[in-house]
Amino acid sequence: MDFALNDDQRMMVEAARRLNEKFVEPLLASHHRDKALPKSAVLMLLEKAADLGLTSARIPEKDGGAGMGLLDYGLLVEQLPPTVMLIVQPHEATTTRIHFGGSPEQRERFVPDLMAGRRIACTGSTEPDVGSDPRGIKTTATPDGNHVVLNGRKQWISNATVCDVMNVTCRIPEGSGYRMARVLVDRAESPFEANEVDMLGLRQSPLGEVLFDGCRVPQANVCPDNGDTAKLLTITWLANRPTVGLMAVHLAQRAFELAREYAGVRKQFGKAIGAYQLIQHDLAEIETAVVTSRLACYNALAALDRGERANGLSAMAKRYAVDACDRAIQLAMRIHGGMGLSRELGLEQMARDVRTLAIPDGTPGILSLIQGREITGFDGFRPA
Ligand SMILES: Cc1cc2nc3c(=O)[nH]c(=O)nc-3n(C[C@H](O)[C@H](O)[C@H](O)COP(=O)(O)OP(=O)(O)OC[C@H]3O[C@@H](n4cnc5c(N)ncnc54)[C@H](O)[C@@H]3O)c2cc1C
Structure with missing residues (x-):
């Protein structure tokens, strides 16, 4: 077992940090911090993300993707702001779903532009x-000639x-009931209404509600019924969770650095506040949260890379990391006193x-x- 990054991983991490510093942070700073980025900015981000392999991370190299290991993917995700990764990852996960679950024609039509x-x-x-x-799910896709109507x-x-x-996940009438299906809606040929929703955080990431009101989609865009669902599940949902955990680690690491610096320069009662044991305890708690969260996420991704199912590990990593990093950021705010609450600093x-x-x-x-089911074998979702 070796916890050190290898040379390739170090280079990848450095490249992602450079991109963040030189392109991503300036781009975010040049837009309203409480409004979703416009499409032009999202496209610029995706183009740069593509250079790092982030738009095709889970698509094999032989098919034109970056074919990354999941741990390597997580290392890259950790270096970029979550507000950007919550644009890039849904894009990339969707591309991966189309690649593995779409028909050959759908793959050929959609995947190259998305990658x-x-x-x-x-x-x-x-x-x-x-x-x-x-x-x-209630959204329906009703067949009508060469189309389905959403x-x-x-x-x-x-x-x-x-x-x-x-x-789009939806239901298609079949016999006297329905079957679950996925339909690829190309907005240029099948327009639909989508409106931005105002949320607590990640406000520069576009997030919306959508209305399909008789939206006609060619039958050719209905995904085949024979996709490898288990494989799709493993490489998308199970890997998404620890990488979302690493997005939280990105934030908590920054909060830790801010708090450590402030503790060294802010003086009260004649001394730097970092000299007081209570502040040192808070800093120790923050660092512990960052390191343990990071390791839990790396551990889950490494298990997936080894081919383990890792359902419980992946669920544990996300839940633990987001909670621990949330608390770490609260502590970093507290170390900053009133400054911690200011919009100027960014901790809020x-x-x-x-x-x-x-x-x-x-x-x-x-x-x-999910973790409880893995531990006990009992399904707690639908208790008798
Ligand atoms: C930033 C953001 C991005 C998102 N992006 C996407 C996206 O790209 N695509 C997409 O389809 N969705 C997306 N979502 C939606 C997200 O997947 C859902 O919000 C999430 O699955 C939870 O669903 P819900 O909000 O309806 O909560 P609910 O499922 O209604 O849950 C409400 C509460 O009940 C609890 N609960 C539910 N069932 C049980 C149970 N059996 N036992 C005990 N407790 C239970 C939940 O833990 C939760 O606390 C996004 C959401 C956010 C906030």
């Missing part, structure tokens, strides 16, 4: 009445307002951003149920 960051993708599963339990609403969808392609934004990370890819409650 290159020339078009924007998202996945619409959540609905006003359907969140953690996607089996209740009716329904989607909610809290990352990239919805700026996307070109939405991978980190506090809002980390809270927002708790919900996508599994709420804390759902993640503990």
